[in-house]
Amino acid sequence: MNIFSWQRIAALGLLAVLVVAAVGCGEAASDEPFRIGVMESVTGPGETYGTVAVQSKEMAVAEINAAGGINGRMLELVVEDSKCNAQDAITAYTKLTDVDGVKIILGTSCSGAMLGAAPLAERDGVIMFSGLATNPDIAEAGDYIFRTSLSDATVGVDTGNVLWADGIRRLATISESTDYAEGVRRTTAEHFQSLGGEIVAEERYASDTTDFRTQLEKLLGANPDALHIAAQSEFTGGTIIKQVRELGYDGPIYADVVPIGTTALEIAGDAATGVKAITPDLDPANAKAQEVLANFKDRYDYVTLPWFLGSAYDNVYIAAECLKKTGDDQDADGFRDCMYEITWSGTIGDDYSFDEKGEVVGLSNAVLEVLPTAERTEENGGYKVLGPAPSG
Amino acid sequence: MALSSHAISNLVRRTRDFTERPRFAKGNVELWANLLIISWAAAFMLWQGVGFAITVSTVFAIWAILAVSLNLVVGYTGLLSVGHIGFFGIGAYAMAILSSDASYEQLRTEAIPTFGWPFFAALPISVVLAGLVAVVVGVAFNRFRDDIYVLVSFGFAVIAFNLFLNWRPLTRGAFGIHEIARPEIGGWTLSGPFEFLVLALVFLGIVVLISWFIVTSSFGRVLRAIREDEQAIEVFGYQTAHYKLAIWVISAMMAGLAGALFGSWTSFIDPNSFVLLESILLVSIVILGGLATIWGSILGAMAFVMLEEGMRFLPFLPPEFIGQARQVVLGILLVLLMLFRPQGLVGRFRL
Numbered sequence: 001m002n003i004f005s006w007q008r009i010a011a012l013g014l015l016a017v018l019v020v021a022a023v024g025c026g027e028a029a030s031d032e033p034f035r036i037g038v039m040e041s042v043t044g045p046g047e048t049y050g051t052v053a054v055q056s057k058e059m060a061v062a063e064i065n066a067a068g069g070i071n072g073r074m075l076e077l078v079v080e081d082s083k084c085n086a087q088d089a090i091t092a093y094t095k096l097t098d099v100d101g102v103k104i105i106l107g108t109s110c111s112g113a114m115l116g117a118a119p120l121a122e123r124d125g126v127i128m129f130s131g132l133a134t135n136p137d138i139a140e141a142g143d144y145i146f147r148t149s150l151s152d153a154t155v156g157v158d159t160g161n162v163l164w165a166d167g168i169r170r171l172a173t174i175s176e177s178t179d180y181a182e183g184v185r186r187t188t189a190e191h192f193q194s195l196g197g198e199i200v201a202e203e204r205y206a207s208d209t210t211d212f213r214t215q216l217e218k219l220l221g222a223n224p225d226a227l228h229i230a231a232q233s234e235f236t237g238g239t240i241i242k243q244v245r246e247l248g249y250d251g252p253i254y255a256d257v258v259p260i261g262t263t264a265l266e267i268a269g270d271a272a273t274g275v276k277a278i279t280p281d282l283d284p285a286n287a288k289a290q291e292v293l294a295n296f297k298d299r300y301d302y303v304t305l306p307w308f309l310g311s312a313y314d315n316v317y318i319a320a321e322c323l324k325k326t327g328d329d330q331d332a333d334g335f336r337d338c339m340y341e342i343t344w345s346g347t348i349g350d351d352y353s354f355d356e357k358g359e360v361v362g363l364s365n366a367v368l369e370v371l372p373t374a375e376r377t378e379e380n381g382g383y384k385v386l387g388p389a390p391s392g
Numbered sequence: 393m394a395l396s397s398h399a400i401s402n403l404v405r406r407t408r409d410f411t412e413r414p415r416f417a418k419g420n421v422e423l424w425a426n427l428l429i430i431s432w433a434a435a436f437m438l439w440q441g442v443g444f445a446i447t448v449s450t451v452f453a454i455w456a457i458l459a460v461s462l463n464l465v466v467g468y469t470g471l472l473s474v475g476h477i478g479f480f481g482i483g484a485y486a487m488a489i490l491s492s493d494a495s496y497e498q499l500r501t502e503a504i505p506t507f508g509w510p511f512f513a514a515l516p517i518s519v520v521l522a523g524l525v526a527v528v529v530g531v532a533f534n535r536f537r538d539d540i541y542v543l544v545s546f547g548f549a550v551i552a553f554n555l556f557l558n559w560r561p562l563t564r565g566a567f568g569i570h571e572i573a574r575p576e577i578g579g580w581t582l583s584g585p586f587e588f589l590v591l592a593l594v595f596l597g598i599v600v601l602i603s604w605f606i607v608t609s610s611f612g613r614v615l616r617a618i619r620e621d622e623q624a625i626e627v628f629g630y631q632t633a634h635y636k637l638a639i640w641v642i643s644a645m646m647a648g649l650a651g652a653l654f655g656s657w658t659s660f661i662d663p664n665s666f667v668l669l670e671s672i673l674l675v676s677i678v679i680l681g682g683l684a685t686i687w688g689s690i691l692g693a694m695a696f697v698m699l700e701e702g703m704r705f706l707p708f709l710p711p712e713f714i715g716q717a718r719q720v721v722l723g724i725l726l727v728l729l730m731l732f733r734p735q736g737l738v739g740r741f742r743l
Contacts, residue, residue, distance in 0.1 A: 045664065045718055075557070080704065083717070084656040085665050086568075093445055095704055098443030112568060112662045119659055137570065177557050179566040180660065 002137040030207050033074035034329040036319060039128075040115070044084035046110040047081035049132050052305050053080055053109050054311040058301055060316035070324050075316075076112040082108045086116025093117040096277035097126055103332040104129070104323075108306075111135030111179050119146050129319065129334050129339070131311035135179050136187070139357045144332065146339050146358040148311045148318075148348065150280050150365065152180060152348060155185065156187020156257060158365040158389035159278040162189075163226065164195045165390050172201040172224035174215060174240060181230040184256045188228060200224050207233055216244045231264075238267030245271035254278065260370055262304065264384045272370045274381075278389055280307050289347045306381070310347035318344055365389040403620050426738065429695050436702060445587045450657060450699050453592035454650050456693035457599050459677045461646030466675065467683035467741070468607055469639050470619030471537070472718055474671045475529075475545035478552030479644040481666035482525055483518045483651025485556060485563055488665050490514035491573035504564050511575040515652050522648025523641050534633045537622070549668045556663040556730040568662025572655045573585055592653055596690075603686050606642070615639055616684070682731060682739020691737050699725055 038057055040050035047269050057077060065074050080092040087285035089108060096102050105121070109132040110273035121128045122142030130138070130147040139151060163171060171192055182204075189199050201222035203215040215379045219227065227244060231237035237259025244253070245268075257279035258264065265272050282289040289306075292313055297303050303327075321342065326334035343353045343362075352362035367386040437445035462476045478738040492506040494563055507514075529548055536544050556563050563569070575582040590642055606612050617625040618632050626632055655661050673696070681692020705717035735741060 014643075033673055084660070087451065087654070087665060088661050090658060091444075091451060091701060092704075094444045094447040095440075095701075098441040098447075113659075115568065115570065115660045116658050135567070138566065177566055179568070182566050204558070206557070264698050 007298045007324065014074075015068075016350040024042065024179070026137045031073060033076040034184075034323050035078060035100065035102055036323075036329060037102035037105040038077045038079045039082045039089070039092050039096060039105050039113070041108060041110040041113055042079075042081045044088075046084040046113075049109040049305065049308060050081075050371060052309050053107070053132055054067050055300055056309045056312040057106060057294065057316050059227050059296060060313045063173040063295075064320055068319050071327065071392070075320060075323070078102060079107075081263065082110065082113040082117070082278075084110035084113055086112060087118040089113035090120065093126075094150065094247070097124060098190055101330075103320060103330050104335055106131070106312075106319060108133065111138065114138055114145075115141065118142060121145065125332050127335050127339075129315055131313075131315045133288070134183070136183055139359050141358075143358070144300055144336055146354055148314055148352075148360045149308070150363060151359060152183030153187045155184050155278060155280075155365055156189075157191045159188040159228070159254060159256075160191030160197075161390050162196060162276070162278050162367055163192055163228070164197060165225075166252070168197065168226040169226045169253070170198050170200045170223070171228055172203075172222055172226070173199060173218040174203045174205065174219060175203050175230035176232045176236055177206055180197070181232045181258075184277045185228070185230040188230070198303070200332075205236065207236065209236060210239065212236075212240050212243050213247065216240070216247055217248075220247060220249055224251070226252045226254055229253065231256065231258045233265065234258055234261040234264040237261070238272070239265030241268040241275060252276065257281075260368060260381075260383055262381065265370065270373045273372045275370045276386070277368045277370075277383070278349065278365050279368065280311075280363060280369060281385060282306050282310055283366075284385060287350075292347045307348060314344065314346035317346055318342060338372075342349070403617060403624050423592030426691065429698070429737070433698050434696055435697060441703070443585065446589050449662040449696060450585065450589045450592050451701075452594045452656050452697040453589065454657070455654070455677065455697055456651040456690050457592075457675070458674055459594050459693045460596075460599055460603050460648055461643045461650070461690035462640055462674055463681075463683065463686065463689040464603055464606065464615075464639055464643045466678050467685065467739075468612065468619065469615045469636060471640070472542050472641075472675070473545040473637065474526045474542060474668070474675055475548035475552070476643075476647055476674055477666050477668070477671035478549050479522045479526060479647035479664075480651040480654070480670075481552055484655035484661050484666070485569070485651075486518035486521045486648070487511075487514050487571040487652035487655040489562065489571045490517055491656070492569055493571045495572070502567070504560075504562055506569075509573070510588060511573045511656055512577070514573065515649070517649045518652040519645045519672065522651070523645040526641040526644030527637070529623075530637045530644075533640070534636055536613050545670070549671050553666055553668065563663070565677055566662060568658050568660055572659045572661070574656060575658070588657060592657070595649060595653060595656050599649065600686055600690070602642075602646075606639070607684075607686065611635070611638075619684075634663055656694055671698075671716075676726060680726065680736055682736030683741045685736075688736055695737065 038319045040053045040056055043049040061075050061077055069075060078095050078096060082089040097107055104127040106129050109131060110122040111133045112128055112131040115137060117123055117140040118128060121144055127145060128145050130149060132149050133147055134149050134152045136151045163303045173185050173189060175181045175191050201219045203219055229237060241259055253275045254277055257277055260275060260277045288308055292310055293303055293306055296309060322335050322338035323329060325338050339354055343351055345351055349363045353362050367389050368383040369386050370383045458480060465471050466471050490509045491511060493508050528574050533544055557565055578636055612631055612636050618635060623633050677692045677696045678689055680696060682688030698724055703721060
């Protein structure tokens with residue numbers, strides 16, 4: 001045993017303590033930039049969503065700073081990866097709050113990561129403001145937790161209404177075993193049943209499934225009026241549409257946003273024509289939304305998940321507005337009060353605000369219908385907007 | 393079965409000539425590896441701020457328990473299991489279901505049975521449950537060895553994950569379980585991160601002590617003999633199946649303990665934390681630290697967690713690629729380590 005080496009370690013540790021103590025005495029000047037955290041799942045299962053969210057936020061910050069910043073102060077983002085799970089969300093959260101000292105965090109895109117870090121944020125009085133997390137449980141997560149994304153519950157309720165209004169009475173459902181897809185299925189089924197409809201068959205599948213024929217045969221055997229697909233990966237969504245049409249089913253198909261994504265439509269091809277999706281979507285008549293999409297395309301050379309992109313973009317502007325009011329990026333309580341009072345018109349809608357649970361109000365889901373293959377273009381995304389989802 | 397006297401003496405030498413103790417004086421590489429990791433870890437943590445250091449240390453403590461327990465099976469006994477994360481998950485889910493607050497609103501959406509037990513009541517049950525599952529699994533696994541063992545343990549990890557995901561009346565499926573109890577001793581809640589870290593380190597200490605006791609006992613010597621030559625030790629009249637089952641169950645119970653701690657620490661779990669990839673990372677930690685050395689597993693867990701979290705401080709990366717770049721750098725570092733230290737940081741054996 002080399003005692004000498006242990007003494008050296010102790011000396012090193014002591015040195016580190018002294019350095020930290022010396023460094024930790026800096027004082028923030030008034031022309032320093034506002035620093036806010038960004039926590040997104042840029043690796044792991046939620047990678048696509050997280051990456052789009054980070055890029056969209058970077059773009060918004062670049063715009064704000066180019067226009068002179070917030071009251072002359074620049075805005076700076078500290079980006080961390082939460083990897084779509086609770087453990088990494090917690091370490092990312094402590095890194096942001098403890099090391100970088102931010103009090104306002106924009107994110108995160110994965111509900112699992114959000115729910116892991118939210119109790120800590122609530123305990124420490126740190127703002128978490130997500131544009132993408134949709135798990136209904138987040139509504140109850142606390143006073144400092146906000147989101148512009150619509151809860152799965154609202155998607156499900158609106159889907160139920162659309163089904164009922166279209167004269168569907170017997171429904172078959174197939175859903176991916178993820179919290180998002182399962183949440184959409186559950187609330188759709190509950191609301192549809194409360195209206196008087198009947199769920200005649202339901203099937204679930206794991207994310208890596210490629211052949212759905214057996215499950216689809218079972219669903220079709222129950223003779224439903226319509227099929228509802230809740231998917232989280234575009235590959236499975238597209239494949240289900242393709243395979244159910246191959247099995248000879250010609251009734252209506254309803255879905256969440258994923259089965260009408262670009263990749264899904266490529267897989268499904270003509271089989272997808274006429275599929276209806278109930279989802280939040282950017283209003284084609286909203287000039288601001290179209291401008292943001294065009295800018296994003298210029299900057300990054302691609303566009304995907306337009307609504308989520310817009311939602312993340314709006315988050316930065318809402319945060320900037322509240323920072324303008326409070327003038328202090330350490331004032332989470334002031335920021336929170338500002339959030340409860342604010343009414344915002346941006347990319348994802350006009351005049352929306354937040355209720356006492358931090359849930360967004362004033363946004364609604366739209367009903368989309370997939371166009372025939374010949375009419376699908378990059379601009380329209382392969383679908384047309386039929387209008388807002390009927391309420392009540 | 394014919395055993396040459398040479399084989400027997402070799403077996404005896406390799407299983408007996410072994411002390412479970414860090415050997416600082418022997419071999420410069422080991423000394424430097426130890427010094428480098430510990431001093432870097434200490435400086436790094438203190439430099440970055442106390443709260444973050446506590447969080448990272450808690451992650452380290454949990455992963456160290458897992459690594460030490462897995463090393464008993466992989467390193468000492470030579471059974472390469474990649475299914476350890478399943479027991480980790482069983483412990484976590486047992487803790488979650490037993491201790492979640494039954495009146496908690498979010499749990500009502502998909503009702504599961506919750507009991508609202510305190511942490512210290514749920515903990516032993518979680519550990520025992522992981523052990524019971526391990527008995528059943530272990531009896532079946534005892535028929536296999538070597539590469540087949542890898543495959544069947546792989547199967548176990550996949551089955552466990554799918555149970556967590558699909559047994560919805562019990563696990564709430566993809567929604568995960570909230571409001572897992574924090575430890576409490578006589579009305580004093582260990583809710584602060586520091587108190588929890590102390591608790592986790594205490595449990596790590598207990599696990600290390602038990603493991604040390606096992607590997608230095610005659611029981612441990614039989615385990616090492618099984619790794620070197622299972623048939624030879626059977627010739628001496630040892631029922632190797634019993635020994636393999638025993639160490640498998642003990643190791644699984646330790647993993648269950650780590651899982652219970654993990655569930656309580658995050659207070660929210662979902663199946664994403666128990667995917668096969670985490671199991672592979674765990675095996676990497678064990679190999680990185682060194683097979684058949686407890687100290688190595690602790691060091692390996694420390695190095696791994698430090699590398700992973702240290703990556704957060706690479707300053708030159710554009711934010712869009714920050715996550716991916718970290719994974720790549722981490723991968724390269726692991727490859728380099730394996731190239732230059734195939735026996736691990738302080739280990740003496742290769743896989």
